[in-house]
Amino acid sequence: MVDHYHLLSKKGAWGDQGDGTYVNPVLPGDYSDPDAIRVGDDYYAISSTLHCSPGMAVLHSKDLVNWSMIGHVVQDLTSIGPEYNYDRMNRYGRGVWAGAIRFHKDKYWVYFFTPDEGLFVSTASDPAGPWEPLHRVWEVAGWDDCCPFWDDDGQGYLVATHFADNYNIHLIKLSEDGKELLHDSDRIIHQYKGSEANKLYKINGTYYFFHSEVRAREGDEARVVMMLRAEHIYGPYEEKEIIHTHGKEIDREPNQGGLVQTASGDWYFISHQGTGGHEGRPLHLLPVTWVDGWPIIGEDTDGDGVGEMAWGGRKPINGYPATVLSTYDDFDRADLAPYWGWNHQPRADKWSLTARPGYLRLHACQPIDRDNFFTVCNVLSQRTFRTIHNEATVKIEIGGMAAGQEAGLCHFAQTYCTIGVKQLNGTRVLKFNHSGTTVWGPQLTVSALWLRSVWDIDGINRFQYSVDGVHFISFGDAYQLGWGNYRGDRIGLYSYNCESEQGYIDVDQFCYEVARSGE
Template sequence: MKNILVIICCLLITICSVGQQQVEWGKWKIWGDQGNGIYVNPIIPSDYSDIDCIRVSNDYYAISSTFQFSPGMTILHSRDLVNWEISGNIIDDLTQISNELSWTHMNRYGKGVWAGTLRYHNERFYLFFGTPDEGYFMTSAPTVKGPWEPLTQLLSEAGWDDCTTMWDDDGQACFIGTHFSDGYKTYMFKMSVDGKSIDRKSAVLINSGDGREANKLIKINGWYYLVFSEYKAGLGRYVMAKRSRKMMGPYYEEKQLALSNREAMEPNQGGIIQGMDNKWYFLTHHGTGDWSGRIVSLLPVTWVDDWPIIGEVLPGSIGRMKWSGAMPFIDKKKLNINRTDDFGDGKLSPQWQWNYQPRQEMFSLSVRPGWLRLKAYTPLKVNKLMTAGNTLTQRCFRKQDNDVIVKMDITNMADGQKNGLCHFSSQHAALGIVKEGKNSYLEYRKNDSITRGPQVHSPFIWLKSQWGLDGNSRFFYSLDGDNFIAFGESYQLVWGNYRGDRLGIYCFNDNNEKGFVDIDYFHYQ
């Protein structure tokens, strides 16, 4: 028995050592829950940016910013802080914020729904968030599944971001936000008990300078901590904290909690949370984005002199990136982020988001049960995919083997119609079908430069994209679902508009509102 324990301990040490030596970004072969009591970072190698996290009883909930995508503000659920599922998206109608976020305008790339904070108070969930152009908003619901109330605007001013809130033990409430357009000055406001208003005149400056944002206000063991990130030229972005014995401050004491860890793409924004093992953790995104976006890791938190030091604790009581650790909890049911959809539920799976608020009557999951119908209408600019409203998207992953196949019924396409499978961020590429007169052709698109392919006579077409850890994608097509032929250039997935690469299914018509395409399935290995 003793020998078995020694072997197990040696195995765990070896696994942890392998994970901790992983410093070359993006070349991981293992990630997440390893099934042996160990997890390896990243835990979600996908673009779940601006994470905040709360614990409610034995469940964890996290939110992620969504920018112009609809529905907005994704909410995740976990039982162990490592395995997550998408619980849903909170903001159904982005036009509550601005019509600029609608298919009629499409004028908020890189803007829209930015970072927020999630809270649970008096048996109710609260979401607070900001947009850089319109200000701060909030909504609340009895459960994470909703129904979420219509948005309430708290501050109608441009130039603010990264808010956080708290209800103190006596019921007093506060709201914190950063005025990034005025030298990154962070203010605390008095907030109404129902969370639906803030007193603009009550603003007190509590932090400023050096790109300070990513605010999270927490209370632990009698201390109030304002956790935030800071940026300095030559050093990068890293995690800081100020603390006080009173919620309303003053916040005089200050400490750097972690190094910038540039080799790990600067983990810096997230939520400090207590695990089921009674240990503390920092659920964070990696803030320097590349083609995979700002992906998610889980770092241990060690309390040193009542300061939450993040990651591996170094001499001087400062933390750095840690690539692995023991699972905070072992749950029998392993949650996962779904990517595949057979469109058989009568509603879109929660991983899907439209590029901008969609035109509701131009898609259907009921007219042909088991299929998604996309109806074609004209883009805001002729033949410009990034201004075409009927584009359904989801996040892609940075893992060794990615294989996405879409099956389309193209028999009802009309003259001028174009539809297909795309990758997009600040740049894009796609493989699809174009209808000209009575003929259909294959076409490869790269930033609106088009390569014409062979004529297609089949009523069905299968389109595929494959990529690996390097983010180099190749497109393929098939006329029988089994034999695939490569077409078009290879395409390097890119970062842009504060987002990593997105997968999309698009449908538009340059000539008029005619034609549609039916999607049988979207299979993402």
């Protein structure tokens, strides 16, 4: 099994293979903390977004293998708190953590905690949006990984982890409208080291409480997926491990996720996995079988009643086209496509899709800290993927730049790397910057510039530039894409000016092409 995974990994295979089978991951990029539901013949999933705006990604699929982004739950992160705003940018690795999506009373409900500001809920009649403005259910710190559940009698509950209090897992009743917690009903129903990733289900009259926790495994510690079941919601619960975990380098710890049943009655587990690689925590699909009233996630290869990681299989549903992870954006829409996200909440008056129709105008802002790229507001980015070949090219028009301004293409996670243009003393000069180490390039006399990033399955990136869009020249050193603040690498566009609030660039087009499968 391990050799099979590494073989697939080297080939770069992922997702729909076009022959009725699929290979994990189904999305080879950072779709962390997923939860999924089926409504009719449609599947919807959410994914945490932390400090990126808009917050809480919403995805859609018809077959559980091929997914597309359709929107976000949270349009303005400052509705959570002021630290997310462009003038503070103080929530790296915090923000919108794992949540849950449910369909109840003809509406879609999403609940999530932020570790600092509390519990929030929003609803929508269409998962693509618009979503209702966030409602803060509970102002509190130190909680995460919540899930709502409505019983057959209509009573709602919320299960969540108080990680600041020894990872106690609580079960609390919800008010009828779902906007309040009835704290008098609070009960601790489970506790173990690192216990979180909570989901609550009722299947064939039995309550199932899904979670993961940290246990000793093969001389080390690993996150282990557990299921508790009971005849009554408050227990007593009996416990069972439902998928073996052999270590991050072997199975990459499938843990956070959700169970979903197809219309034909088959069960699957949507999960993320990750080891701190540049791709973040990719989306995986594992089969689920039921034995003696317990779910087994993956493949029970040794017959011990506990699953093992499955690296592929038959597609749950056939007849739908394969996901194409390519984005071509000519910025001809009235709003930004859902695969884009801002680093914290952007400054609204410093970007526009209408100032010059068909272009994204990025005005220069002054950073909070002139020597810190992570305090540059209005950095617009999207996920990078782990495939055998990745190529992103942007065309920018630089005639509107002002003295002191710098703008271009960037990668960032824990570190950053940029290729861009700096205007100095009336001239524009090409500049490469790897976390403060700079290389200066030629003077530029053109009004339009093409910038390109190319990286392989190992995340080794090289930048290129062109003055005609045809002939590209390598520039700068190789850069290892990485992981940071619970996120995989992001590729994006930036524009700032440490000297003034002057200058802008017009982004004509952004094209990101991803290899469909391995060779």
